[in-house]
Amino acid sequence: MLLMAKMSRNEICLLLGATGVGKTLLLKRLQKLSLHELGEPPSTLPTVGTNLTDLTLKKKRVTVRELGGCMGPIWASYFNDCSSVIFMVDSANIAQVSSSCIQLLSVLSAEPLCSASVLILFNKIDMPCTMSLVEIKSLFRMDDIIASATQPITTLEMSARSGQGLQEVLSWLESIKVK
Ligand SMILES: Nc1nc2c(ncn2[C@@H]2O[C@H](COP(=O)(O)OP(=O)(O)OP(=O)(O)O)[C@@H](O)[C@H]2O)c(=O)[nH]1
Ligand SMILES: [Mg+2]
Numbered sequence: 001m002l003l004m005a006k007m008s009r010n011e012i013c014l015l016l017g018a019t020g021v022g023k024t025l026l027l028k029r030l031q032k033l034s035l036h037e038l039g040e041p042p043s044t045l046p047t048v049g050t051n052l053t054d055l056t057l058k059k060k061r062v063t064v065r066e067l068g069g070c071m072g073p074i075w076a077s078y079f080n081d082c083s084s085v086i087f088m089v090d091s092a093n094i095a096q097v098s099s100s101c102i103q104l105l106s107v108l109s110a111e112p113l114c115s116a117s118v119l120i121l122f123n124k125i126d127m128p129c130t131m132s133l134v135e136i137k138s139l140f141r142m143d144d145i146i147a148s149a150t151q152p153i154t155t156l157e158m159s160a161r162s163g164q165g166l167q168e169v170l171s172w173l174e175s176i177k178v179k
Helices: 002-008 023-034 069-078 094-108 133-140 142-148 166-175
Strands: 011-017 050-056 061-067 084-090 117-123 153-157
Touching: 011 023, 011 069, 011 094, 023 050, 023 061, 023 084, 023 166, 061 069, 069 094, 084 094, 094 117, 094 133, 094 142, 117 166, 133 142, 133 153, 142 153, 153 166
Parallel strands: 011 061, 011 084, 084 117, 117 153
Antiparallel strands: 050 061
């Protein structure tokens, strides 16, 4: 019985990032895209607590669990039982870079996540004031972070509003191998 319950449970991906970076919009857009009906970007409200979304991909189902930015102090209580992590950054918000960087480092150094696959998304690249990928990666010292992390890390620029990069996020989720 327990084995059957384990077999039928979806793989879990944690979706993390500071308040307002675009996590909920990403989830709503991914869900529509996985059903081949992207449409217009919907409105969102700040997530107080967590937000679970099931995605049906080509070969599997994944449950993405968004943890609201306001839950930052207790994110770690959700780190067990997930096979992958998406960490989202707002590329248009330079004031959030240092706090996001500290959050990212604490996620990467958490023991339960030491072998999780990690996708770092630089969102909101449609905005006029957005930082370039080179600029934001250098502010984060991303090359050093990737070199010293135990996890495989992928980075991607995207816009949850325009839809740029959404297909790549789905492909990344599809590619995760659960150990
Ligand atoms: N221009 C632009 N706006 C975006 C993009 N992604 C999200 N937004 C907007 O940013 C605001 C916050 O988006 P949410 O998805 O609610 O942010 P969140 O990360 O879920 O925030 P919390 O739930 O509070 O942690 C909304 O007004 C979104 O429409 C994007 O790629 N481009
Ligand atoms: Mg949210």
